[in-house]
Amino acid sequence: MRIGIYPGSFDPVTLGHYDIIVRSSHLVDKLIIGVLNNSAKNPVFSIEERVELIKKVTKDLENVEVLSFEGLLVDFCKQMNANVIIRGLRAVSDFEYELQIAQANHKLNRDVETIFLATSTHYPFVSSSVVKEIARYGADISRFAPECIVDDIYKKFK
Ligand code: PNS
Numbered sequence: 731m732r733i734g735i736y737p738g739s740f741d742p743v744t745l746g747h748y749d750i751i752v753r754s755s756h757l758v759d760k761l762i763i764g765v766l767n768n769s770a771k772n773p774v775f776s777i778e779e780r781v782e783l784i785k786k787v788t789k790d791l792e793n794v795e796v797l798s799f800e801g802l803l804v805d806f807c808k809q810m811n812a813n814v815i816i817r818g819l820r821a822v823s824d825f826e827y828e829l830q831i832a833q834a835n836h837k838l839n840r841d842v843e844t845i846f847l848a849t850s851t852h853y854p855f856v857s858s859s860v861v862k863e864i865a866r867y868g869a870d871i872s873r874f875a876p877e878c879i880v881d882d883i884y885k886k887f888k
Contacts (some may be wrong), residue, residue, distance in 0.1 A: 731759045731760065732757075732758045732759045732760075732812065732814065733758060733759065733760045733761075733762065733811055733812040733814070734750065734754060734757065734758035734760070734761050734762070734812060734813075734815070734816050734845075735762045735763075735764045735802050735803070735806065735810060735812045735814070735815050735816070736750060736751060736761060736762070736763050736764065736767075736806055736815075736816045736817075737763075737764040737766060737806075737815065737817075738763075738764075738765070739766050739768075739771055739773060739780075739858065740763070740780050740783075740784055740858065741767050741771075741773040741774055741775050741780060741858045742774075742775050742779075742780060742783050742858055742861060742862075742875065742879065742882075742883055743780070743783055743784045743787055743858075743875075743876065743879070744853070744857065744858055744860075744861050744874055744875055744876075745852075745853055745855050745856055745873070745874055745875060745876060746786075746818065746820065746841075746849055746850075746853035746856040747818070748787055748876050749770065749793065749818075749849065749850045749852070749853055750816065750818040750847050751763065751787075751788060751791070752791065753847055753865065754845075754847060755791050755794050756818040757795055757814075757816075757845070758793070758814060759793060760793050760794075761791075761793055761794045761795070761816075761835075762794075762795050762796075762797055762799070762810055762812060763784055763788070763794065763795070763796045764797060764798075764799045764803065764806055764810075765777060765780050765784065765797070765798045765799070766798075766799065766800075767795065767798045767799065767800045768800070774777070774835075774862055774886060775886065777798050779882075779886075780798075780815050781796050781797070781798055783879045783882060784796045786878055786879055786882075787830055787876045787878060792883070793850060797801060798880050799868035802838065803815065803835060803867075804838045804842055805849075807839065807842045807873040807888040808839065812842070813841055813842055813843065814842070814843055814844075814845055814847070815832070815842060815843070815844045816830075816836060816840045816844075816845050816846075816847060817832070817844060817845075817846055817847075818846070818847050819846045819847070819848055819849060820846075820849045820854050820855075820856075820857075821854060828844075828846065831844075843858070856874050860874060861874045861883065862883075862887075863876050865883050865884055865886070865887050866887050868884070868887075871883060871884075883888065
């Protein structure tokens with residue numbers, strides 16, 4: 731059974747993330763969305779909120795599970811018996827950082843491979859930061875965030 735992990739902060743999950751989730755769920759038998767619990771990153775949404783929002787968005791995807799994790803990603807992979815890490819690339823500017831992390835992870839655990847998916851051309855500019863910035867000013871985020879969580883995001887900034 732091929733188990734993949736799509737890790738991230740997901741503060742909050744965006745349509746760009748959702749695109750990667752759906753596409754990568756077809757590549758593995760089971761996809762675990764690993765939500766990093768790291769308060770040092772000062773997330774706007776708590777770990778519980780981030781997990782709940784992703785669960786809401788992925789409720790119809792049968793082979794997708796949402797879990798939080800702390801510590802090293804490769805340790806979480808080992809714990810979950812996962813051998814594939816999935817990351818999305820929006821632009822060349824993402825690549826340098828992602829390559830470094832993928833190489834570090836491979837050095838830490840040679841049984842885990844990182845696969846990069848090119849973000850759909852619909853969402854190259856979509857990020858959690860952009861969603862938060864637009865929501866903070868009460869503007870329309872429906873083109874950036876999954877419809878079922880748009881109200882949850884606005885609520886956070888009321
Ligand atoms: O959505 P993000 O913030 O770009 O996700 C980054 C994430 C969670 C994938 C990365 O920070 C991570 O894996 N953190 C856990 C610690 C770790 O294993 N770092 C890589 C080895 S240096």
